[in-house]
Amino acid sequence: MHKLDRRSFLGLAGALSVSQAAHAGLALSLLPQQDADDGLTFRVLAIHDIRDDLRADVATVADTCAISTAMLNNIFAWIRANDFRPVSVEQIIAARNGGAPLPPRAVLLSFDDAYASQYTKAFPLLKQYGYPALIAVVSRWTDTPRGQPVRIGYKSLMAPGYFMRWEHLREMADSGLVEIASHTHDMHHGAVANPQGNELPAASAHLYFPELGRYENDDEYQRRTTADLQRCSDLIQANTGVAPRAMVWPYGTYNSALIGASRQLGMRVHFTLDEGPNTPDVPLTRIRRQLVSYDWDAGVMLAQFRRQSAYRGDSHPIERVVDVALDDVYDADPARQEARLSHLLDRIKALEPKSVFLKAYHDPDGSGSARALYFPNRHLPMRADLFSRTAWQLITRTGVQVYAALPLLAFRLPAGHAAAARLVTAAPGADGTPAAARGMPRLSPFDARARATIRDIYYDLARYTSFNGIVFGADACLGESEDAGDAALAAYADWGLPPSVAAIRADPELRRRWSEGKLRHLGDLTRDLAALVTDYQGGSVLTVRTLRADAVLEPDGVARLAQDLDAFAAAYDFVKLPASEDSGAPPSTAWLDGLARAVAAHPLALRKTIFSLQALDGRTGTPIASSALRAQMQRLRAAGARHLGYSPDQFMADQPDLAVLRDVMSMQNLVRPRTGMKV
Structure with missing residues (x-):
């Protein structure tokens, strides 16, 4: 807001586009030069659920952030055909700390929410292509006992088995391809944040207490969010054997207090939903990601990879x-x-x-x-x-x-x-x-x-x-x-x-x-x-x-x-x-x-x-x-x-x-x- 990605908060992420592998021959010379050769710049894709019941009509799609297995395969094929190089979080950290430079056209694949489909459909493709990835876990969802519905907010329930189990995440982490990140324990939902009852993202908003007629104060906010981040980190370490060092903010919303609290817990790499490349001036506490939606096709994927940022670049938007x-x-x-x-x-x-x-x-x-x-x-x-x-x-x-x-x-x-x-x-x-x-x-x-x-x-x-x-x-x-x-x-x-x-x-x-x-x-x-x-x-x-x-x-x-x-x-x-x-x-x-x-x-x-x-x-x-x-x-x-x-x-x-x-x-x-x- 910015920044809040309100479209993803509502489940209304608009079309951002990556086409079929048939478009793989698009001119590489059109890609931004600074993405190719400075050894520090990289892009990040943000992928969610993978479902094969999607229809072309957006009005019938329950989750516009979901993509099909075929589309995920097309994205992976497009990346390979266009000589993009998937990299790991470890490579990014090393490059930013003076280690080995990133390859030209570096891209990180990130998956949010730890859907079961990421284990059953994405993980086999990651192994097939040999691509590293990041998976962000909402620990309350993953920690729900087997066979019980998963409460994803105060009002919404998902069927049992919709999210991964801990043993799946441990297997993926042990593969050497997947880094497990925190996506909060129980802050991936809206919460009442003003007297009129509007819900804003629970992680970044000071809550409003109707019964008290006041807002959460700074100390209360700090205690609530820090305890949540600590709980998620502890559960990930206990169940996968690895303490998370990456934080993926729900809905892309964050603030300095959240960054400070997560850094104290050892998470020094933070991911947002701000658009554009991660050039050397973008700190690792505010990594930009491009949200992938159900109707990506390859022409606009190229356009997205050419964009410098949402507003600060050569193409200034019309107002x-x-x-x-x-x-x-x-x-x-x-x-x-x-x-x-x-x-x-x-x-x-x-x-x-x-x-x-x-x-x-x-x-x-x-x-x-x-x-x-x-x-x-x-x-x-x-x-x-x-x-x-x-x-x-x-x-x-x-x-x-x-x-x-x-x-x-x-x-x-x-x-x-x-x-x-x-x-x-x-x-x-x-x-x-x-x-x-x-x-x-x-x-x-x-x-x-x-x-x-x-x-x-x-x-x-x-x-x-x-x-x-x-x-x-x-x-x-x-x-x-x-x-x-x-x-x-x-x-x-x-x-x-x-x-x-x-x-x-x-x-x-x-x-x-x-x-x-x-x-x-x-x-x-x-x-x-x-x-x-x-x-x-x-x-x-x-x-x-x-x-x-x-x-x-x-x-x-x-x-x-x-x-x-x-x-x-x-x-x-x-x-x-x-x-x-x-x-x-x-x-x-x-x-x-x-x-x-x-x-x-x-x-x-x-x-x-x-x-x-x-x-x-x-x-x-x-x-x-x-x-x-x-x-x-x-x-x-x-x-x-x-x-x-x-x-x-x-x-x-x-x-x-x-x-x-x-x-x-x-x-x-x-x-x-x-x-x-x-x-």
């Missing part, structure tokens, strides 16, 4: 984004609130955008300043515990990615809070009179207590909710006279600048260094927060930085705002560019054309810029005609824009009109009919 405010979902009456959420879900499902930027804070005047939050936290009032449920429902019921939209600095802390007065301040004017800071009150990014408060807020967001990315708000800027507080002046002195804004501004070279220093300082803060969230949530949390339009249109954006298009494009996965004039009026054609030209002058930045059109007239608050929004989107596309969106979605008023916008906003329409490839 279609809808901004949604939780203020519009919230209602003091739970029944009305649930009806609002249902209406939102129906609307997003019908529109089919790629992502929703979900405003996780209470902002009654639309200023971008947080007066309260929609998730549990230590510093601001919680208006309602609503972000977790809304995000999870959007992800699982509509298939979109959800980004948490938060300010970077504009948190209005309660009176008496230790950091409430540690704000961005402006330097006095030339006549010595005080000057007001630019825009809304913001916490100073230079003040240690203010930064600690911001870190706590983002950490609490990661701890209690699950999402795919973060949108840093437009408040992340510093004007030409900001920040002139004591902490800021001390930072400037550390940069080799005079501790006086007036003195800095009087010298063009000092002013340039000052502006660039502020740009860098704000960027460092966002990267620190992104790393904090990613470290807790696991996976790849995507980042979006909001850029003011005047920072693009006017040449001195760095000096005036400490914002820069090229710097943002280099540092973040996407740049959100609100396409609205300062007056709040709908953008004129000439203004919009000028904005598109200004961004297009930065070709690399154009690939990451999301043009976010205004759906409301900022002067009157009335909806902009849906036909006008559609025309603006088409005009931007013709000018080279790849990523489009609008803000806000007034879902309760059914504005904008989905019938008008769907052809430009739906990801289902972004398919070339002749090739079936995404554009």
